[in-house]
Amino acid sequence: MAAEEATETSYVETVTVSCDGGGGPLGHPRVFLNLEETGEVDCPYCSHKFILADGAKEASGH
């Protein structure tokens, strides 16, 4: 078990998400990430992983 800093994972229902590091000590400028291609993406700043939840719909703007 590597003693890496904890990488959190979030399941989201939209193909676009924003991450700002949670506003804690590891916070970072808000970035928008797109899960449309692979269904998952890692935040380049804090390595927080976002996974597109099963049955998620495409963003409709509604």
Ligand SMILES: [Zn+2]
């Ligand atoms: Zn982040």
